[in-house]
Amino acid sequence: MYDIITVGAGPAGSYFSGLASKNGFKVLQLDLKSEVGIPNHCSGLVNKRIIKYSGEELIIDKPESATIYTPQGCIELKNKDMVVIDRIGLDKKLSKEAVEAGTTLSLNSRFIEFKIENNAVTVYYQNRGKLNKASANILVGADGPASNVRKKLGVAEPILLPSIQFDLKKLDSNVKIWLDRRKIKDFFAWEVPQGATSEVGISGRHSINFPYELLNNYPKIEIIKRRGGVIPIGKSVLGAQGIYLIGDAAVANKATTGGGLLGAFKSAEYLMQSLNKEDTFMSYKKLWNSGFGRDIKNAYLLRKIIDKTEFFYNLWYNTFKLSSKIINKVGDVDYPEITAMAILDISLIYSPLLLRYFISDLAQIHNYSRQ
Numbered sequence: 333m334y335d336i337i338t339v340g341a342g343p344a345g346s347y348f349s350g351l352a353s354k355n356g357f358k359v360l361q362l363d364l365k366s367e368v369g370i371p372n373h374c375s376g377l378v379n380k381r382i383i384k385y386s387g388e389e390l391i392i393d394k395p396e397s398a399t400i401y402t403p404q405g406c407i408e409l410k411n412k413d414m415v416v417i418d419r420i421g422l423d424k425k426l427s428k429e430a431v432e433a434g435t436t437l438s439l440n441s442r443f444i445e446f447k448i449e450n451n452a453v454t455v456y457y458q459n460r461g462k463l464n465k466a467s468a469n470i471l472v473g474a475d476g477p478a479s480n481v482r483k484k485l486g487v488a489e490p491i492l493l494p495s496i497q498f499d500l501k502k503l504d505s506n507v508k509i510w511l512d513r514r515k516i517k518d519f520f521a522w523e524v525p526q527g528a529t530s531e532v533g534i535s536g537r538h539s540i541n542f543p544y545e546l547l548n549n550y551p552k553i554e555i556i557k558r559r560g561g562v563i564p565i566g567k568s569v570l571g572a573q574g575i576y577l578i579g580d581a582a583v584a585n586k587a588t589t590g591g592g593l594l595g596a597f598k599s600a601e602y603l604m605q606s607l608n609k610e611d612t613f614m615s616y617k618k619l620w621n622s623g624f625g626r627d628i629k630n631a632y633l634l635r636k637i638i639d640k641t642e643f644f645y646n647l648w649y650n651t652f653k654l655s656s657k658i659i660n661k662v663g664d665v666d667y668p669e670i671t672a673m674a675i676l677d678i679s680l681i682y683s684p685l686l687l688r689y690f691i692s693d694l695a696q697i698h699n700y701s702r703q
C-alpha cells in the first residue's frame with residue numbers, strides 16, 4: 333500500500349513525486365514510456381524563472397528577440413529573459429531527483445483505471461501486456477494533456493490542439509511567431525532556436541500545411557526529426573477529493589501561448605502544500621484559484637477575445653506597433669496577460685487612431701465574408 337500513486341513522469345509528475353517523497357510519503361509513479369522524456373513534444377521556451385527548477389545547466393539557447401509575422405507586416409520585440417531549456421534533460425533530471433528521494437518509478441506502465449475501495453484507491457495498470465494493480469490513499473493524475481485519469485473522473489475534455497514540429501539544423505538565433513488565422517486556424521506557428529537545431533512548428537487543427545510552407549523557405553535544409561504533441565485549451569480542472577490533477581492533466585497551461593511548464597510546477601507545489609491539510613482538495617483549490625490559477629483563467633479569457641478578434645489584422649498590427657516599447661519592457665513568455673493589460677492601456681490612449689483601423693478591418697472582413 334502506497335501513500336500516493338502518481339500517473340505520469342513528465343515535469344508535473346516527477347517534480348510532485350520528488351517533493352512528496354522528500355516529505356516522507358511513500359510514492360509509486362507510473363509512466364507508459366520506456367524512457368523518461370522520450371519522445372519529447374515541447375519547445376522548451378520559457379522565462380528564466382524556470383531555471384529555479386531546471387538549473388542553469390539545462391539552458392540550450394538564449395534568444396533575445398521575437399519577430400511576430402502578421403498578414404499586415406512584422407514586428408520585432410526584444411526580451412532578455414527568454415531561455416530555451418533542454419526538455420528531455422529536464423524530465424530526466426526531475427525523475428532522477430524523485431527516484432533518489434525514494435519514489436518507486438515503474439516505466440512501461442500504462443494507467444487503465446481506478447476504483448475506490450475501502451477508503452483507498454486501487455489503480456489498474458498494464459505493464460508489458462500484464463494487468464497489475466496497486467493501492468494508495470491518493471491518486472495524482474499528471475498524465476498530460478489527454479489525461480486518462482481526468483477521463484476516468486468523468487470530467488469534460490478540454491479542446492486538444494494537435495501540433496506538428498520539425499527539428500532542423502539551426503536557422504536563426506531568435507524566435508519567430510506567425511499569427512495568421514486564415515492559414516493557422518486555431519493557434520500560431522513558431523520557430524524556436526534550440527542550440528544546434530531550430531524547431532519549426534504549428535499547433536491547431538486544419539493547419540497542417542503551414543509548416544511545409546515555412547519549410548519551403550529553406551529548400552536545402554534537412555529535416556532531422558518530426559514530432560508532435562497536444563496542447564489542452566480550456567478551464568483548469570483540479571480533480572476531486574482523493575484524486576487530484578496537476579500539470580497539463582489539470583489544464584494548468586496558458587491558453588494564449590500553450591506554455592505549461594510553470595503551471596506544471598505551480599500546481600505540483602500547491603498540491604504538495606495541501607497534502608497535510610484536513611481538506612486537501614479544498615486547500616489545493618484555494619491555493620490554485622488565488623495563485624497561478626488566476627493567471628491561467630485570465631489567459632483563457634484573453635484567448636477567447638483573441639479568437640473573436642484576430643481577423644482585425646490592421647488593428648492588432650498597429651496596436652502591437654504602438655505598444656512595442658512597453659511590450660519590450662514588460663513582456664514575459666510565462667505571463668502574456670501582463671503584456672495584454674499593458675497593450676490595453678496603450679490602446680485606450682490611442683483609441684481614436686485605432687478606431688480608424690478597426691473600421692477599415694470591419695470593411696475588409698465584410699468584403700472577405702461576401703467572397
Ligand SMILES: Cc1cc2nc3c(=O)[nH]c(=O)nc-3n(C[C@H](O)[C@H](O)[C@H](O)COP(=O)(O)OP(=O)(O)OC[C@H]3O[C@@H](n4cnc5c(N)ncnc54)[C@H](O)[C@@H]3O)c2cc1C
Pocket residue numbers: 339340341342343344345362363364365369373374375376377378441442443444474475476477479480495496497533535560561562563578579580581585590591592593594596
Ligand atoms: C508542441 C508543444 C510545444 C510546447 N512548448 C512549450 C514551451 O515552449 N514552453 C512551455 O512552458 N510549455 C510548452 N509546452 C507545454 C508543455 O510541454 C507542457 O505544459 C508540459 O509538458 C506539461 O507537463 P506534464 O508533466 O503535465 O505533462 P507531460 O509532459 O505531457 O507528461 C505526461 C506524462 O504522462 C505519461 N502518460 C500519459 N498517459 C499515461 C497513462 N495512461 N499511463 C501512464 N503514463 C501516462 C506520458 O508518457 C508523459 O510522460 C508545449 C507543448 C506542446 C505540445
